[in-house]
Amino acid sequence: MNSLLQVERVAKSFRGLCAVAEVSFDILQGAIVALIGPNGAGKTTLFNMIAGALAPDSGAIWFDGARIDGLRPDQICARGIGRTFQIVKPFAGLSVLDNVVVGALQRAASVNDARRSAAAILDKVGLGAKRELPATALTLPDRKLLEIARALSTRPKLLLLDEALAGLRPAECDRLVALFRELHRSDGVTILLIEHVMRAVMALAQEMIVLHHGNILARGAPDRVVKEAAVLECYLGENVEL
Amino acid sequence: MSFDFIGFLNIILSGLLTGAVFGLLALGLSVIFGVARVVNFAHGEITALAMYTTVVLFSFLHVDPFIAVVPVAVVFFIFGYLLHGAVIHRFVHRPEHVQFILLLAVAIVITNGLLITFGPDARGVSLDYLLESIEVGPFLIDRGKFYAAGVAVAAAAGLFSFFRFTATGTAIRACADNLHGARVIGLNVKRLYALAFGLGSACAGVAGCMLVVLVDLTPGSGPVYTLLAFVIVIVGGLGSMTGALVGGALIGVSEAVAGFFISPSAKSMFSFALLILVLLFRPRGLLGGRL
């Protein structure tokens, strides 16, 4: 199996403050990997570098065999990486359907094709009935669904989910986890997610990477990683007995 | 022709004095934009309103502009405070362009209100002592310009002191620096914003009062001063009060020099060129910090 994403010694500092310190990892095609760590660990910075919103100070990022570090976000999307934002960004003046059409136009030849494929995606995530509503009329869980549907409409090979489950109640959370599982199974989407909701991470991730102060602390299967002393220490502090 | 160095210095000095008044005008805009985050596109129009107020006070009540300064400052402070509280505050969360258009509308209403009330002819204030010159060494300074600059500098100093040494002033600065933090510690942000707008408006008022001493005015003066204030604030640096004053001096001098050497009508061309360059290459301005 091939590495879909290869992050090679990537580093980023902001005015002298090191956010990401020479991080390297790779993600195999078809995997579901969770990126966890305390706040300020550098997770979103890493995401932003992969998605093209930021350029790394040093290092390289390879996707599907080609270098992508330093490319614009729209170029990276064209190559097959889709992302959601931590704070959802719906296009407020447009309807739910039109929001997804914008993304679908990336792969569709005509507006009509895009509308068809957008409608199909909305049905898949469960927003089909609400497609004519203005995006602003949606509740938070539905907005998250919209964000995901929009990212999916660009037919990504790799989906970057930035705290997609934050602020959701357990039932809504479970529903989304089931959706991700289904997408992974049916469309073969590789998923890299930043998440704090451990319930979801344990249920979903095949592999977990722990980031702390810009460095990778641990990597491996979720149930093993959560028991590692170093990981517990970074979350709970020293002198904790378990 | 030998270069008249003293004459040249006189022009620069004259520009500096006028620049002090411009600086006060820009300082008002800087406070409004830096604190209340309002793009006050009616700033020059408020100034024009103050100018006409001063002229009316002079024509009908024979009040010397240098005495009128105090009531004008108070009235325009109240005007700004009320305008913000009643109208502008509701627009704080709306998209930026909506705010801009709101103030544009206010500007249009003020300018044309002045036009309808006073007509298009130029007006001014003529006081004998304004035309005298003060001799300082080899330099000849207009008495009027000198006093006007003095008032402007005093007003600016007063504003600086207020922000530096009073509790309310510090609170306003806190709001500007960190809005969430200010709210969290319980500051009444709405009132402080309105206060800031009032202060900025008062600056515009005082500047207008002093400008009457320097130039004639027409209803069309409003937009001219709005643009001038923006040029100065951006060149000097948004969010920097010192920048506004430095920018004012710079623009005052450059307009004086350009007006003399090139042609009076071309002087603002230089200011606009400067604005374009600053916007493109150094949007922070000369002394500005965060954008």
Place this chain on the structure above:
Amino acid sequence: MNRRASLGLAGLSALLVLLPAFAGNYLLSVATLFLYFAFAGQAWNIMMGFAGQLSLGHALYLGAGAYTAAGLYFHFGIGPWAGLWLAAALCAVLGAALGALAFRYGVAGVYFTLLTIACAEFARIGLDHFDWLGGSGGLFLKIAKRGDIDLANLRGPPAMFYYVILLLAAAAMALSAYLLRSRAGYYWQAIREDEDAAQALGIHTFRWKMFAVTLSAAMTGLAGVFSAFYYGNLFPEQVFGIHRSVEIILAPIIGGIGTIFGPILGAALLTALAEGASEIVAALGWEVPGVKQMIYGLVLLIVIVFLPQGIWPALARKLRVKK
């Protein structure tokens, strides 16, 4: 468009096409002014309503278009139908230059607006000193002889101008409607709502913003060409002045930014109000400058405070012309 909308549009079109048959010269001139603002407003709407960039310096393109075409006619006898191509091209280049510089250097929001104002003012003062094009004294085009219709040189009776601007306004409306429903429309609206999200969905925001700015500038240039030949004289202050820029934006803002019919409704309302007010004031015997502008300002104020989306969206729902 639903049936009501289609019928309404058809009725309005018929009225406008047949107007010269029964309207006097005064009404025709008012209608011409309305269509001019409708056309220029739609051009501005592409940049603001669709792509979300607030330009308060569109007079730059009006002036560039006007002076290019007028200058070609005045000095070389080149008629407006040929001259307009150069005028539109020049305006496109100006718009592209401004857009490229602004977007490349990250000049956005209020800074972009100030940049547009500065450029227009710079041009105004520059042309005041440019004597080859008349300078501050103005440039005057030959007036047509009575009764002559010289369509090639756009010298003729008011009805001729009326049909030209009607054609332009109709074409602009058709173009706007087409663009809004196309890929361009979706991408522009996405950029307007959230540029970061738009980029993450594969939109090359710089390119599409440039498209909006360039098209808007070129169309506005055509409005300038029209006004040069309609009025027959140009003064830098009149053509490039900031009040011209403000005039253009009033109709789309009052009618409804980002809609197709908004600018047209706004233009109709404003023209009607302004002319009505002028009539009343004249009838009362007052010789007061500034009344028209004051009305503009008050209407703008009322609309932006109570109906920031413009009048058309609410009205369309009431008339049930929209679904």
